[in-house]
Amino acid sequence: MTIKNTSTHDNEPLDEQPHKGQLHSATDEQQFDQLIYTNTSLIRKNSSLKLALEEHRRSLESLVLSNEQLQHGQTQTRLDLQRERQNNQRLKKQIAQLRKSVSEIHVTQQLNMTHRSQETNDSHWNQSQDPATATSFSQFVFRTLRQQTLRLLGKPI
Secondary structure, X not given: OOOOOOOOOOOOOOOOXXXXXXXXXXXXXXXXXXXXXXXXXXXXXXXXXXXXXXXXXXXXXXXXXXXXXXXXXXXXXXXXXXXXXXXXXXXXXXXXXXXXHHHHHHHHHHHHHHHHHHHHHHHHHHHOOXXXXXXXXXXXXHHHHHHHHHHHHOOOO
């Protein structure tokens, strides 16, 4: 820092002018010391603010990265959910088709069993008309209907 000569006369002898770095008075020295102290404080504060700003910048970069990862994860989750829904729809269609097939098979089996039972019953009935056979035939019909009903209900026979 250079201190200018504040004298009113430009032609004062050099000995009376202050040398570079010399101050005019004690007040000037106090002001100079105060300026140095203030400047040093501002430099320290500036350094602290720079450090805090750098820390905030790092924190923001971290948040941006986390946000990007979350967005990627959300996109992936949406895609996974979409695939899962498609799989569920496909499985529901397959289940419906299987139920239809099982139902058709079950009905066919019931018709076959009924037809066989009827043929058996008719042959028994036609073989003899005595009351003993008639009683056993009605028991057979009852037993067959009961078994078919239990099967339809899914209960043990």
